[in-house]
Amino acid sequence: MVNKKLCSPEEFEKLRKDILSKKDPNRSIVSICTMSACGQARGSLNIYQRFQEEIKHAGLEGKVEIKGTGCQGFCEREPVVIIFPEGIYYLDVSTEDVPEIVSKTLVKKEVLERLVYKDSVSGEKVAKGAEIPFYKSQSPHVFGNNKYINPRDIGDYIALGGYASLHKALFQMTPERVIEQVKKANLRGRGGGGFPTGLKWETTRNAPGTPKYVLINCDEGDPGAYMDRSLMEGNPHSVLEGFIIGAYAMGAHQGFIYIRQEYPLACENVEIALKQAEEYGFLGEDILGSGFDFKVKVHRGAGAFVSGESSALMSAVEGKVGEPRMKYTHNAVEGVMGKPSCLNNVETWANIPLIINKGANWFNSIGTERSKGTKIFSLVGKVNNTGLVEVPMGTTLRQIIYDIGGGIRGGKKFKGVQTGGPSGGILPEQYLDTPVDFDELTKLGSMMGSGGMVVMDEDTCMVDMARYFINFCCDESCGKCIPGREGLRVLREILTDICEGKGKEGDIEAIEDVAELMKDASLCAMGRTAANPALTTLRYFREEYEAHIKEKRCPAKVCKSLINYYIDPERCQACMICMRNCPVGAINGGKDLVHWIDQEKCTKCGTCFEVCPPRFSAVKKISGEPVPPPQRTKVIRKKGG
């Protein structure tokens, strides 16, 4: 095996020049998101393979490079195929489109109009990625390189200036100076806590005791958030580079990467990245000849939400059960094995190379007064353009949901946006113009959290959502402290009762009492914030709770116990589709006979509602009113029949 290890800054410089000299800026590159679990779900691997075949067939081998990249952000329209150097974006591509892309775009340099972005209002077609509304308002400093990088090739990262910040830190800066820069940049923890990163680093560095440890938190447990997965899958070296710089600054020689095993591809890519970084001498002993040593171990999380909490995560790294412990002293002073330890989130680490490279002043020029830089959000739920978006801190919810996200799906009405995962809250329409940063959303009872942003429309029941989150936390609570364990259990019982039509007077007040107690007395942040979804929905959607309790009605028609399915005899065309699809045989009627649902048999699975052709729309959901009696013998006279 050739020894690739770089032993001096000069050798690193030479390697970079070598890599760049081999890259022809005019060469065509086809970039496909194959290194992401969701890209694969939409068949990106098949498209990649088809491109290989077609390019070979067209005799373009060696002239065109096919690059399997990580997440490119516009997940809703996957599989996306980007053609460089032109920067043409083809959306919703299928394997059948590949021969035409090769023969027209790669050979003749023509744009295929039918595959480019089309504005839903003006009908205007946009081929260049930078001009697509979804991308136009973004500032992709951390996430933007994904589309150029094969995450399994360290050369791609180096070609884009990768590891230059590490080089700068090691040879031009003292550890103190690195910490000073991070402090000056006012970087705050991207995992949701928002604690000043520089301060954490300084405490760890100055804490007595050796060895010191540094850790990456990739236990992205927040349901609805996936930016950490996408960074780890798509650009693992950017995270590693920040990690090594941090270790140098804090004087740590051992690092741990905690990554959830539910992300198999991220685990795989990070292992490959570690191996390559070591081969090239960015990790291991005497990094780039600087005399600094640093080793990294990967710890796969075995599936426990609470293990993402810092003290719990550190216990897990020691091979113990991942339960939080009382923090009489900070982890920065007493963490892993009782030694000074610094844990930062994936996105926080990925910001470090940018700060070192471009400087604290540049970083301070982006964002709001107290929250600097950009933030990646996972914009999901009932919005038109779901995906990962990176915007400056302080961008409003409206800009994110409407300008980038393209508004609500299917012309429905916006109802609320859930931010901050199970510790956050749901905000209604009147707060859409709130700038998103660490402090503003907290004032409204929610939080920015790690960047999950789940958009909800009028078909979402807020009581059911509160029950969902409480149920989630109840299952995930470690059970160590009584307020966390019993408080959640009581909340779950009350909310389940309300959703099942068994709510009673005083339930709302009981929720508020329990929530307050949990806030004051729980052991860890999860327990202290777990009631937030219930509290914000009570604050902003109280009338829905009241409708459930007093009128036994679910306004969004979601809670199964409070709704009935009913076939409107005036609209039913006796097409038998719902009859055939009903899994329990609850639909009666026949050919030319109006259908009706036997309410005793119906399990409210909603299949009939879904399969009834939209032009008939005969199946209705009703709530809080009696089901009209069936018209058993009504005959349908079909048009032309």
Next chain:
Amino acid sequence: MSHVRKAVRRAVGSYYGSKDGLIQILLDLQSELGWLSGKVLREVSRQLGVPATRVYQIATYYKAFSLHPKGKHIITVCMGTACQVRGAPTLLDRISTMLNLKPGETSRDMRFSLETVNCLGCCAMGPMVVIDGVYHSNPSISQLEEIFESVK
């Protein structure tokens, strides 16, 4: 040497017999053997020199471990917030009816196990279902029928 003892020796060996590696060792054994029997847990305890109670504590605390044998085909429905909002409960009900299994159950012929997961991180494309490691974005009834038929 029995099959279990060998598997445990291999897993323990790849973490150099270090006690910190307990969770990682159990993860490797779970993926190799499909479940963790009492025999496996006792063997880990013996070879690693960790009390059996601690091994059992870890094996019951984390979701990734199963103390019961699982079916040949594993169907995992994501119940994350984004999937929830886009109809995961309906999808889960439907699969549950099709396979005649409740979440967490394994069919008597050991063919299918139906499971749920909190979030797979494929939030933009929900609701998501993973069948034997292959990700499916919002599969229709007929697509599901086809998949279940093909793995029978």
